[in-house]
Structure formats: structure tokens, C-alpha cells
Amino acid sequence: MVMTANKTEDNIQPALPYKRVMLKMSGEVLMGPQEFGLHADTVQRVAQDIKEVVDLGVEVCVVVGAGNIFRGVSGAATGMDRTTADYMGMLGIVINALALQNALENLEVQTRVQSGIRMDSICEPYIRRKAMRHMQKGRVVIFAAGTGNPYFTSDTAGALRASEMDCDAIFKGSKVDGVYSADPEKDPSAVRFDRISYIDVLTKDLRVMDATAISLARENNIPIIIFSVKEKGNFAQVVQSRGSYTIVTNK
Numbered sequence: 001m002v003m004t005a006n007k008t009e010d011n012i013q014p015a016l017p018y019k020r021v022m023l024k025m026s027g028e029v030l031m032g033p034q035e036f037g038l039h040a041d042t043v044q045r046v047a048q049d050i051k052e053v054v055d056l057g058v059e060v061c062v063v064v065g066a067g068n069i070f071r072g073v074s075g076a077a078t079g080m081d082r083t084t085a086d087y088m089g090m091l092g093i094v095i096n097a098l099a100l101q102n103a104l105e106n107l108e109v110q111t112r113v114q115s116g117i118r119m120d121s122i123c124e125p126y127i128r129r130k131a132m133r134h135m136q137k138g139r140v141v142i143f144a145a146g147t148g149n150p151y152f153t154s155d156t157a158g159a160l161r162a163s164e165m166d167c168d169a170i171f172k173g174s175k176v177d178g179v180y181s182a183d184p185e186k187d188p189s190a191v192r193f194d195r196i197s198y199i200d201v202l203t204k205d206l207r208v209m210d211a212t213a214i215s216l217a218r219e220n221n222i223p224i225i226i227f228s229v230k231e232k233g234n235f236a237q238v239v240q241s242r243g244s245y246t247i248v249t250n251k
């Protein structure tokens, strides 16, 4: 008999399609119903969602944005020097990463925060091989401070770290449950794609992630799964290929 399952003592579970995944979330997710900042219950709920995936035996790393604290692009739009604004955004990401680390540790999930900009009193510096070892030991690695460089978004940081970590997929936690032909909040006739190619996302300007992130994922052949991170427990469902989502691949 061909076994396509992970056998445990008491039960046989279907094999999971992903061994190591990147969760990319915007900072706005962490503000919950608030206008800005961190909403404690939402941060804890997101941590619980991550724990469920870790408990499935999947290695998880996380990249968050900082839109709930400071947006580099809007800072630049108000006349601030773009580089300074981007560094402020990266510091916002560190705040979000520490909040998420704290929430995960409340649930007794082992975590490590690694920053793309050195701030050794606060967290580890980004060291690829160390991050890999942490994940192999079942720790959730939260990558902070984006790529550590201005002019790059946290989406790009997500695609970059996912490539460096050999992730099997990028899970992009969004407000909606996938990629639609039009904005589903404005156009009731909008339809959700089950599967779409990187090229279509780029040429149709579907704004799943920014173009640099999509190109990087494409070059490294890492599927991007867009799902709603607003629903409790949805991350674990989608990791098991259940529920509604859109998968972006080469075909």
C-alpha cells in the first residue's frame, strides 16, 4: 500500500502540502477595529491562528508591515524625506514584531525575532542560517525591519525572506478571501479567482502584492496564497488547502 500520510501512533493524518511557510500580514491587521495602533485581542487572536499552524507540524515564519503605526509612503507624501520615512516604517515593524512575539509566547509558542537592521539589545540580527535552525526546532521566526533598506515594501521583505528560507509558500493574509476580478467591496459582480498566474497578476495590475514581491516569488517559484486573515482559524484551514483562497503560481 502506498502511504501518503504522516502516521502517528493513534491516527493517520493526510500529508500536509506545505512543510515551511511564510505568513505575510499587513500591519493594519493588528489594529483590529481601531483606527491605528495595536488591538490587544486581535494580536492575540492572530497569534492563536499561527499556533494552530505550528501545531499541525508546519514550520512558520512571519513578516508584518507597519501600516497601523507609520507608513513610509504617506510620510514621504507629506514632504518627509523618503528614506527617513521608510526607516520610521521599519521601526514600526519592529514594534509589531515584538507585540506578536509577546502574544505567541503567551501561548507558549517559541519564537525568535530577527531584525534586518541591527538592534541587538532588542532582538537578534537577521542571520539566515540561524533563522533556518530556529524553524527546524519548531520556533516561529518573525522577521522585523523589512529588508533593512529604504525603497522596499514589507511585501518585498516577505518574498525575499521566503526565498531565503526556502519556504514552500507565501500566505498573504488579506482583508478579503482571495484575488477578485474587481474590488469586491465596490463591485458586486466581482468574481474570485481560484488560481491565477504571476504574469496575470502583474499585467492586470491586480495588486495582490507589489510588483517586486510578485517577481521575486515568480523567479523562485514560490506560490502565493491570498486568504482572509480576519477570520479566526482560517490560516490553519488554508494551509490544509481548505476554505476559500486564491493561489498564484506559474500556470
Ligand code: GTP
Pocket (backbone or CB within 6 Å): 112, 113, 119, 120, 121, 122, 123, 124, 125, 133, 137
Ligand atoms: P539555539 O541555541 O541554536 O537553540 O538557539 P537560541 O536562540 O536558543 O540560542 P541563543 O543562545 O542564540 O539565544 C538565546 C536567547 O537570546 C534567545 O531568546 C535569543 O532570541 C536571544 N538572542 C540571541 N542573540 C541575540 C541578540 O543578538 N540580541 C538579542 N536581543 N537577543 C538575542
